[in-house]
Amino acid sequence: MTDITFCEKKSRFRYKAAAVIIEEGALAFMTNPNEDYFYPLGGAVQLGETSEEAILREIKEETGQDYEIDRLLFIHENFFQQSSGKLAGLNCHEISFYYLMKSKGQQFPSFSAAETVEWIPLDRMDEYQAYPNFLAKLVSTQPTGIKRVITKDEKHTILSL
Template sequence: MRPRANTLGILFKGGKVLLEENVARHSKGYGTYYRPIGGTIELGERSQQALVREFQEELQVEVSVLKSLGCLENIYKVKGRIGHEITLLYTVEFVDSSLYEKESFIMTEGNKITTAKWMDVRDLIEKVVFPDGLIELLEIEFARQMEKV
């Protein structure tokens, strides 16, 4: 299996970030874990285009990409299989600002239905959050956001 390139969007609302909640087997065991909205970059597609597409497909919402937060690389094992992801991260914002008033969103990807909800950045240290290294990145960006207020 080859490394997978994906892109994830970070949406802030005050001290909270929008994350998808999943319950499944993962690299740290089995149970609930959280991750930002996004997905695989298709061949010939730019990462920002993929991110806008993923939000449209999974949440049926439009986002604007604001800025790059960097890149995380993860090598992990689930059910004895090695996975390798190279993840490009961006801050994004809803085009329709009324969407910030929603507490949660139903996400659909094929037959899979999950929920995305606002999570307090300070509470994430107690949760399983992927990709690895994301919590530290979110804390830095959250601090920058708070300096602007």
């Protein structure tokens, strides 16, 4: 299958699905040896795949775990630039569907050496370079309904749908 990602000149678009997994008061993030920050589990939606199918596939690929979706938590339209790594110099535009996953009651260990799972306590999120940086605040408010978040010029606008 083909990821729904494309580049045009100095711009990159990506349609992705991401997981919000909370176990024992901590939020699951991923990291890898090439990055100095943490990011949510998930990845690109593939052609012919729903965002729900994508997140279940991505969780299994990245962690070896089977999770169930609780509900769609928010949609994030993110405009950003990265100064390092494989996206350096690109104007990035991502649309991400963030799904709250049903808790299993315990944290799981890393599954792969390429990417590792890091459990970041919700009450200590401000001590970590984790993106999106509004995630802990949004999750801790236990929002009802689906939120739409727009991030442009590092400013977040949170709207209700």
